Amino acid sequence: MTFSRLLRFLSGTVLLATFWTWLSTGAHFGWTQNQIRVTELDEITGIEAVRFVPGFVAGVDFLAVAGTATALLFGVAWWLGRRAAPHA
Numbered sequence: 001m002t003f004s005r006l007l008r009f010l011s012g013t014v015l016l017a018t019f020w021t022w023l024s025t026g027a028h029f030g031w032t033q034n035q036i037r038v039t040e041l042d043e044i045t046g047i048e049a050v051r052f053v054p055g056f057v058a059g060v061d062f063l064a065v066a067g068t069a070t071a072l073l074f075g076v077a078w079w080l081g082r083r084a085a086p087h088a
Contacts, residue, residue: 007077011070020064022058032059 027042036055041048 002081004077004081007073007080011073011077014066015070016074018058018063020072022063025056025058028057028059030059032062033057 034054034056035052036057038051038053039048040051
């Protein structure tokens, strides 16, 4: 396996892993969050309280960075493959 093919495989793997992570954390269309908002209802008074718990929710910025990394890897792989090919 040549280095350019390895980079192409790696770029596809990065893209799939990122998309899977985004889907599995909730497919959030906003910014990436490191805290999750939880609304709790007090049983006695009936008042709602908002609490933030630590957690990770991938957003569209996560997808954008990974898409850029994928495009860069694929571009380098294409450039290396083109340089290694014999010219006719």
